[in-house]
Amino acid sequence: MPVTPQDLLDxxxxxxxxxxxxxxxxxxCVSRVYYAAYHSAQEFHKNLSQxxxxxxxxxxxxxxxNQLQYPGITKTDPDYNKSIEAGHxxxxxxxxxxxxxxxxxxTIAINSVTLAFADAELVFDAVK
Amino acid sequence: MVLLGNFDQALYHVKISNTxxxxxxxxxxxxxxxxxxxxxxxxxxxxxxxxxxxxxxLVDPFIFLNAGINCLALIKxxxxxxxxxxxxxxxxxxxxxxxxxxxxxxxxxxxxxxxVAKFADVFGEVLRENRLFNADLHPTIAIGDDSNNxxxxxxFISFKVKTDAVTAANxxxxxVKRSIKRYGAxxxxxxxxxxxx
Numbered sequence: 001m002p003v004t005p006q007d008l009l010d011x012x013x014x015x016x017x018x019x020x021x022x023x024x025x026x027x028x029c030v031s032r033v034y035y036a037a038y039h040s041a042q043e044f045h046k047n048l049s050q051x052x053x054x055x056x057x058x059x060x061x062x063x064x065x066n067q068l069q070y071p072g073i074t075k076t077d078p079d080y081n082k083s084i085e086a087g088h089x090x091x092x093x094x095x096x097x098x099x100x101x102x103x104x105x106x107t108i109a110i111n112s113v114t115l116a117f118a119d120a121e122l123v124f125d126a127v128k
Numbered sequence: 129m130v131l132l133g134n135f136d137q138a139l140y141h142v143k144i145s146n147t148x149x150x151x152x153x154x155x156x157x158x159x160x161x162x163x164x165x166x167x168x169x170x171x172x173x174x175x176x177x178x179x180x181x182x183x184x185x186l187v188d189p190f191i192f193l194n195a196g197i198n199c200l201a202l203i204k205x206x207x208x209x210x211x212x213x214x215x216x217x218x219x220x221x222x223x224x225x226x227x228x229x230x231x232x233x234x235x236x237x238x239x240x241x242x243x244v245a246k247f248a249d250v251f252g253e254v255l256r257e258n259r260l261f262n263a264d265l266h267p268t269i270a271i272g273d274d275s276n277n278x279x280x281x282x283x284f285i286s287f288k289v290k291t292d293a294v295t296a297a298n299x300x301x302x303x304v305k306r307s308i309k310r311y312g313a314x315x316x317x318x319x320x321x322x323x324x325x
Contacts, residue, residue, distance in 0.1 A: 099276070102277075117293075
């Protein structure tokens with residue numbers, strides 16, 4: 001059976017970076033939690049009758065966030081607002097994940113991990 | 129740390145206190161009025177006071193800089209920072225730099241201070257309902273631009289409140305849902321969130 005977004009989130013929870021007191025672990029955990037939320041939102045988006053509007057000149061993750069925030073479905077579709085909502089949460093998660101993956105000048109603390117888990121739950125909840 | 133007072137009374141008394149001010153301390157009073165109102169999470173109303181500031185040399189630099197960020201009048205603040213530079217007034221370089229960059233991003237995306245306040249007022253409404261306010265002097269600003277390869281450029285504004293992560297996430301969810309229902313998606317150059325401090 002292929003791995004599910006929930007499996008990825010559960011894996012991140014088992015990893016429990018809060019016990020290691022190690023910034024590298026915090027960074028890895030924020031990244032892993034982001035991908036759980038990303039795949040959850042992708043499953044939702046794939047099932048929409050029309051894809052959202054993508055933008056050129058940015059990476060695939062940012063473009064995907066844009067597709068969620070600017071849905072291609074009609075406003076009367078109950079998934080319309082859900083898509084905007086998931087895109088909003090995922091955008092900040094992506095920003096934080098990018099910082100964790102690429103910016104070593106910035107100190108990542110345990111509260112970034114806590115925030116990532118809280119935001120991931122919001123994405124999962126939005127696309128239910 | 130919660131807000132205990134009466135918000136309507138705060139608005140009323142700040143309004144009254146701004147009538148018939150002597151000219152020599154009017155701008156300082158406007159900055160302080162703006163801060164008082166922004167601390168109650170009323171952003172549009174707070175900006176009405178901040179926008180009346182004319183002479184930055186009459187206001188303590190710490191006050192006008194933090195008040196501008198607090199009421200999210202970043203474009204107006206950029207003008208005042210430029211004036212302060214002309215007067216040779218020394219400012220917190222990190223804060224002034226971040227606020228100026230945020231204003232540039234918003235301006236180039238045609239997002240006015242008023243638009244920022246419109247969305248922020250929804251978040252403020254939710255925070256007021258829960259009697260919470262910013263744990264810091266003002267909302268936290270982070271920049272996504274060429275320096276961190278973020279396109280299109282975005283100003284990330286976080287309201288950091290003294291509560292637990294689950295409560296903060298619920299307030300964030302309520303604010304986002306209400307904001308979407310009222311105004312649809314935020315402009316791409318703007319992102320608002322609530323976090324536990």
